[in-house]
Amino acid sequence: MSEIIKPENIVYQKTKVLTDKVMHYCPGCGHGTAHKMLAEAIDELDIQYETIGVAPVGCSVLAYYYFDLDMQEAAHGRATAVATGIKRVMPEKYVFTYQGDGDLAAIGTGETIHCCNRGENILIVFINNGIYGMTGGQMAPTTLSGMKSSTSPFGRDTKTMGNPLKITELVAQLAGTYYVTRQSVHTPANARKAKRALKKALEYQKLNKGTCFVEIVSNCPSNWKMTPVESNKWMEENMFPFYPLGDIKVPQQ
Amino acid sequence: MKELKLMKGNEALAEASIRAGADAYFGYPITPQSEVIEYLMFKQPEKITGMVVLQAESEVSAINMVYGAAACGKRVLTTSSSPGISLMQEAISYIAGAELPCVLANVVRGGPGLGTIQPSQSDYFQSVKGGGHGDYKLITLAPATVQESVDYVKLGFELAFKYRNPVMILTDGIIGQMMEKVELFEQQPRITEQFDWATKGKVRGKDHVIVTSLMLQSEEQEKVNLRLQAKYREVEKNEIRYVTYNCDEEIDYLMVAFGSCARISQKAMELARAKGIKVGLFRPQTLYPYPYEAINKLASKVKGILTVEMNAGQMVEDVKLAVNGKTKVEFYGRFGGMIPAPDEILNALETKLIGG
Numbered sequence: 001m002s003e004i005i006k007p008e009n010i011v012y013q014k015t016k017v018l019t020d021k022v023m024h025y026c027p028g029c030g031h032g033t034a035h036k037m038l039a040e041a042i043d044e045l046d047i048q049y050e051t052i053g054v055a056p057v058g059c060s061v062l063a064y065y066y067f068d069l070d071m072q073e074a075a076h077g078r079a080t081a082v083a084t085g086i087k088r089v090m091p092e093k094y095v096f097t098y099q100g101d102g103d104l105a106a107i108g109t110g111e112t113i114h115c116c117n118r119g120e121n122i123l124i125v126f127i128n129n130g131i132y133g134m135t136g137g138q139m140a141p142t143t144l145s146g147m148k149s150s151t152s153p154f155g156r157d158t159k160t161m162g163n164p165l166k167i168t169e170l171v172a173q174l175a176g177t178y179y180v181t182r183q184s185v186h187t188p189a190n191a192r193k194a195k196r197a198l199k200k201a202l203e204y205q206k207l208n209k210g211t212c213f214v215e216i217v218s219n220c221p222s223n224w225k226m227t228p229v230e231s232n233k234w235m236e237e238n239m240f241p242f243y244p245l246g247d248i249k250v251p252q253q
Numbered sequence: 254m255k256e257l258k259l260m261k262g263n264e265a266l267a268e269a270s271i272r273a274g275a276d277a278y279f280g281y282p283i284t285p286q287s288e289v290i291e292y293l294m295f296k297q298p299e300k301i302t303g304m305v306v307l308q309a310e311s312e313v314s315a316i317n318m319v320y321g322a323a324a325c326g327k328r329v330l331t332t333s334s335s336p337g338i339s340l341m342q343e344a345i346s347y348i349a350g351a352e353l354p355c356v357l358a359n360v361v362r363g364g365p366g367l368g369t370i371q372p373s374q375s376d377y378f379q380s381v382k383g384g385g386h387g388d389y390k391l392i393t394l395a396p397a398t399v400q401e402s403v404d405y406v407k408l409g410f411e412l413a414f415k416y417r418n419p420v421m422i423l424t425d426g427i428i429g430q431m432m433e434k435v436e437l438f439e440q441q442p443r444i445t446e447q448f449d450w451a452t453k454g455k456v457r458g459k460d461h462v463i464v465t466s467l468m469l470q471s472e473e474q475e476k477v478n479l480r481l482q483a484k485y486r487e488v489e490k491n492e493i494r495y496v497t498y499n500c501d502e503e504i505d506y507l508m509v510a511f512g513s514c515a516r517i518s519q520k521a522m523e524l525a526r527a528k529g530i531k532v533g534l535f536r537p538q539t540l541y542p543y544p545y546e547a548i549n550k551l552a553s554k555v556k557g558i559l560t561v562e563m564n565a566g567q568m569v570e571d572v573k574l575a576v577n578g579k580t581k582v583e584f585y586g587r588f589g590g591m592i593p594a595p596d597e598i599l600n601a602l603e604t605k606l607i608g609g
Contacts, residue, residue, distance in 0.1 A: 110310060
């Protein structure tokens with residue numbers, strides 16, 4: 001056995017860009033996989049020592065414990081403003097934010113739009129699970145019509161509660177965005193695709209062509225009150241039709 | 254090279270930020286301080302010193318950009334006026350909690366609400382007693398001249414980095430808008446030091462740097478608070494600054510005023526002394542830390558103290574704390590953008606203290 005465990009025989013190992021800290025995420029939640037895909041992308045590009053990340057307020061508030069990167073914690077919704085501050089004084093670094101739907105598309109909508117409109121050369125990773133996870137399952141800007149949450153217990157009534165917001169399509173309209181795509185991480189194939197998108201977005205950062213925006217449609221088994229498998233199925237059947245996967249804006253050749 | 258110039262307060266402050274070797278300014282226009290960002294945009298310091306100047310979409314965004322850049326160990330500042338400073342309070346609390354250095358300037362206008370664009374000192378409480386949430390303190394400098402607005406930018410950065418704490422320059426629409434002779438200090442180099450606490454990309458062989466104000470465990474959050482409090486005690490021990498006028502001689506009365514109000518009170522003092530009233534003036538230059546002891550000592554030798562402010566009576570509470578019942582403390586103020594005239598102050602001195 002011991003003669004097999006040698007560096008030259010390794011076919012897979014945990015990326016060094018993730019720490020050994022035990023994640024607090026619920027079983028079956030997409031955050032863990034999304035973290036891993038982003039960390040592997042950073043690892044494969046060999047930019048661990050040149051990357052600064054910004055964690056949001058929300059479920060991924062403690063993301064700075066899991067990425068072995070220099071990280072800052074932003075106030076709720078302000079991650080892209082914080083990242084702007086970082087990138088402007090350290091333009092040679094790779095800078096990313098990792099934000100949920102409440103953070104990015106409700107309280108931080110203004111910062112999101114203006115950051116993308118200025119074309120800040122950063123990567124925005126947007127986790128959309130249609131709900132406020134950390135605070136216990138309240139309605140998010142991305143909560144689907146009719147979808148139940150603790151603040152829309154009878155389902156989201158779009159007449160009184162507004163419509164689910166497709167902020168990714170919205171930022172794709174802005175001249176400042178360079179690459180905008182929507183991915184998921186619920187199957188190995190999708191996770192690999194998401195990693196490719198994240199890697200591309202990080203690479204583009206060196207071109208100084210504008211903001212790269214990667215949405216990852218994800219699940220929330222705890223607050224959707226489903227098993228992880230049920231939640232992934234529900235996501236495919238309900239989230240994907242409204243938030244279709246694929247590139248929304250690709251660099252023009 | 255040092256330089257003597259006639260400059261508007263806001264423009265002088267902006268020039269001082271370039272000369273202090275600032276790395277970045279993030280701001281949003283608001284009267285009466287828009288000249289700061291206008292001056293910086295016109296000067297294009299990015300081409301001279303490399304200093305970044307960016308107009309944000311709001312004060313909320315501007316101050317969060319300050320947070321991000323300050324956490325990289327850079328010299329960063331923003332300026333605004335009262336309503337804009339109110340919008341910044343959440344992030345100022347985060348900056349204090351994460352122990353980041355930065356310089357802020359509030360060119361105060363009258364409130365509450367949208368208030369007026371005329372000068373005021375009504376943000377005293379906001380600056381020295383809190384503003385945002387949680388137990389934190391802003392080192393607060395109160396310039397009374399355009400010269401001090403310039404000098405306090407440099408001093409502000411020194412104190413901000415010495416204590417890793419936000420520094421507030423609490424000025425007002427008078428000082429921001431008036432032109433005075435000013436000696437500009439020579440160009441300082443930008444920071445090259447790589448701080449252990451700053452995010453700059455993980456250093457090989459070292460732990461990754463995390464800048465946060467979040468400690469979910471109460472025991473840990475209490476430790477953060479204890480560390481902050483210990484720092485504030487150091488600030489209180491080392492950084493008290495004030496100026497006195499005629500206080501070394503025999504006086505019967507004392508006036509206490511800060512910023513532009515101290516300039517007017519100085520004139521009132523001269524008028525009073527011409528009438529034979531033995532009065533001195535005490536001008537705190539730091540509002541936090543506050544010169545409690547110095548005022549307490551002077552309280553022993555006077556029959557009464559008049560606090561003069563362009564607000565409804567805010568610093569007077571600190572004067573009362575300092576005096577601790579030793580002598581009578583009266584207040585005179587104008588607010589909502591009104592500026593007291595020297596003869597009004599003299600009248601208040603005569604009716605509230607001497608005749609009272």
